[in-house]
Amino acid sequence: MKTGATRLTAVATAAQPDIHARLEGVTRIYPPRAGHGEVHALGPISLDLRAGEFFSVVGPSGCGKSTLLDVLSGLAVPSAGTVEFEGKPVRGEVPDGVGVVFQEDASFPWLTVEDNVSFGLRRSGVDGTETKRRVDFAIGFMGLRDFRRAYPSQLSGGMRQRVCIARTLVLQPRLILLDEPFGALDQQTRLLMGDELLRLWRETSATVLLITHALDEANLLSDRIGVMSARPGRFIEIVETGWPRERDSRLAERPDFGAVTARLWSYLRAESMQALGQGSMAR
Ligand SMILES: Nc1ncnc2c1ncn2[C@@H]1O[C@H](COP(=O)(O)OP(=O)(O)OP(=O)(O)O)[C@@H](O)[C@H]1O
Numbered sequence: 001m002k003t004g005a006t007r008l009t010a011v012a013t014a015a016q017p018d019i020h021a022r023l024e025g026v027t028r029i030y031p032p033r034a035g036h037g038e039v040h041a042l043g044p045i046s047l048d049l050r051a052g053e054f055f056s057v058v059g060p061s062g063c064g065k066s067t068l069l070d071v072l073s074g075l076a077v078p079s080a081g082t083v084e085f086e087g088k089p090v091r092g093e094v095p096d097g098v099g100v101v102f103q104e105d106a107s108f109p110w111l112t113v114e115d116n117v118s119f120g121l122r123r124s125g126v127d128g129t130e131t132k133r134r135v136d137f138a139i140g141f142m143g144l145r146d147f148r149r150a151y152p153s154q155l156s157g158g159m160r161q162r163v164c165i166a167r168t169l170v171l172q173p174r175l176i177l178l179d180e181p182f183g184a185l186d187q188q189t190r191l192l193m194g195d196e197l198l199r200l201w202r203e204t205s206a207t208v209l210l211i212t213h214a215l216d217e218a219n220l221l222s223d224r225i226g227v228m229s230a231r232p233g234r235f236i237e238i239v240e241t242g243w244p245r246e247r248d249s250r251l252a253e254r255p256d257f258g259a260v261t262a263r264l265w266s267y268l269r270a271e272s273m274q275a276l277g278q279g280s281m282a283r
């Protein structure tokens, strides 16, 4: 993880001091298909992700959050606008240094946990000793030590999701994009995994963009939270939490914690109703 952090510092002190990734005027329109008209899913949306920050995105279901992640990661090409990572254009493929954890379980059913986690490393030519070191760390980090030789079909949904997170972590990304990574976990495990993610974020100096439905989770984990409108998703507000970098789930006990969650909900309430087709109820 040290190498990634050093490279990140070098990039951050170059021409653009603070900006690690940038979306400018990005829209994504899905073309008409099988009886459906085109879907304007996202934007226009702009965002400067600061080097080393923890940024979360919240928004109503179907507002374009996963689409935002697809575009930022390079997996989808925007219909308009530009995406940059470390000062270089992103278009059509995931740049080196970017790691993605998808909303749906993307583990390979024919590979064991261990082989799922090492898959990307073996393809990128990292040597055996280093691969083993990183895989051992990621499997331990995700609490999967007892299941390293199990197949995904032998795991719970939450455990499969943890395999996918481990698979991304071993690549030591400088920008980590996570789409609802804790969606399949119970509340307690979710809190503990959030603490672990914070620890990893601090230790690696990676920039993190997390998509989540849980407002308290966004509050607890983030430096900034982008609140999205109903589709087509745009940022209606960006909330700075002001929390210290050294933080964990005990932050929720602070008296001012609830006020931030309440603020997020006040921005989201009308948008969520609109997304459910109940715009009139929100007034
Ligand atoms: N491949 C696709 N083809 C056509 N429309 C799509 C496609 N993917 C997403 N959409 C549409 O784009 C809109 C945004 O979808 P997206 O998955 O980005 O939302 P989301 O905010 O991630 O939702 P959720 O919170 O439920 O995960 C939706 O209306 C969806 O139906």
Ligand SMILES: [Mg+2]
Pocket (backbone or CB within 6 Å): 065, 066, 067, 103, 179
């Ligand atoms: Mg989604």
